[in-house]
Amino acid sequence: MRDHDEIRFDLGTGMPDRLRRQFSRLLGMTAAQTSRVSGRALADVGARRYHFAVLAALAEFGPASQAGLSDRTGIYRSDLVAAINELAEAGHVRREPDPEDKRRNVITMTESGAERLDELDAVLDRAGETILAPFSEAERKQLFSLLRRLDDHLAGGA
Amino acid sequence: MRDHDEIRFDLGTGMPDRLRRQFSRLLGMTAAQTSRVSGRALADVGARRYHFAVLAALAEFGPASQAGLSDRTGIYRSDLVAAINELAEAGHVRREPDPEDKRRNVITMTESGAERLDELDAVLDRAGETILAPFSEAERKQLFSLLRRLDDHLAGGA
């Protein structure tokens, strides 16, 4: 087997039992692989996850401060700075000082940003289909529901 | 809300729909939180995931080369170097040149390493119980089974 082989993820039967039983490891590995698939799909069009999250929030809730975007996307305020820099440089959002509160910026999505969001949405949908290919509708719902519950449990301060 | 609040993960009702529907995001967030819980539990005893994986592989399969450990744990060979450095410095493993193949090192778990593995196993079990607290046995099995299938699907080169 070559180094950096395509199928290096298939540990197959050689994986230690203690590792196979570890829930956090299983979840972590599937998440890493899932994130690799969708992350590369985004990278192929020059985007990152943060871009999609910010654009989605702006599309749904309209212009917002960076703190507001942080609350809605879960992205740290410090990390939003770079994400918005990138989106603004590409013309997908505008960053303007808020006249009503001079600490704030108002972030507004542009036409180009709306188109970009549609593009990224399509890219992620296609990636999601690839990822979930082996599952039926019922199974997808089940998986979603279980993960959502887990997420709520942990987000609620577990 | 203070900066770096404890419950900053609870986006609640303010999260954009497009984000909530994204499977890879849901999986990514739950994995991040799960990994945070178990990662901090490990950090509290001065360990990392890689340590546990290496020790588990050594316990189950006996002494091995670093390449062998890489195959069994999925850890890159380049990353194993540091992990084994750390384990060796703590006395949990020994790294010795293989007399039969002078390219290789033979990594052997020590007594202290076996104890360390038990410790980390207990730590991770406790963390796992916290994480999966809201789920019944049947639900845990279901979640495991779905994730395992997803993992197999993606590991198989999706």
Added chain:
DNA sequence: CGTATGTCAGACACACTGAAATAA
């Protein structure tokens, strides 16, 4: 005054790549 905002400048674990030296 204390608190909120945006920004910078890092840290961290983990995943990943490329190349070198050595030995098979």
Added chain:
DNA sequence: CTTATTTCAGTGGGTCTGACATAC
């Protein structure tokens, strides 16, 4: 000559912390 092993030196996105100036 080609392949395998170890190691080093990086990159990368994502998560996270701390501090700062500014403004409320």
